[in-house]
Amino acid sequence: MLLAFDIGNTNIVFGVYDGKKLLQSWRISTDRGKTSDEFGILIKSLFADKGLSVNDVDAVIISSVVPPIMHTFEAAIIKYIHKTPMIVGPGIKTGLNIKYYNPREVGADRIVNAVAAYELYGGPVIIVDFGTATTFCAVTERCEYLGGAIAPGILISAEALFQRAAKLPRVELVKPDHVIGKSTVEAMQAGLVYGYVGLVDSIVERMKRELDGSKEPFVVATGGLARMVAEESKTINEVNSLLTLEGLRLIYERNT
Incomplete structure (x- = not known):
């Protein structure tokens, strides 16, 4: 079995594969204060809860955008x-032709998502990942990773309103029925959700115009808040919550 980890700033998403079949996946918080023993015991207990054993894991692959946690996390994997683990980074075969000015600057999660999206949907393809930051990535018909855009995540935007405006409360991030809010909470929710939908659609439309090709780019969204935004978006074609894990599986296969 293959155990794949995607370590993000807010959450760690991981899953276990038997060949190409995803047996189980989990999402835990990215707690930089956890020790290697705490991570290891947590992973073992989550496995046991689903009737699985870490002793059946043949290989581990990790992508991470949180360097400070990597030493502790790798130690947990080795010990428990x-x-x-195989680490997604420079020297790893991805199959992508990366056109970034400095390819080492591209986040591992963006590369992994691009690999999966091109494999599943072909090119050109645009990937929107709703994480701590919202990232937009463009891949051509010829499997060229052109680059993309990075915007503050919707949760960061909500927290910034609460922190920087003295009279605005912290609100639950849900989609209101109307754009014209009848209370401060509704008004904030409308601005955050529908404003973010507008941001996403605007960036995607501009990226489509810059992508050369004979085909209309396919747009796939992933990440924790992807479904909520996609319900109102005019440009997102599909939500795939397992896109990153699929990319990790593909990269592992290409390097073994």
């Missing part, structure tokens, strides 16, 4: 899973 008894495997040396």
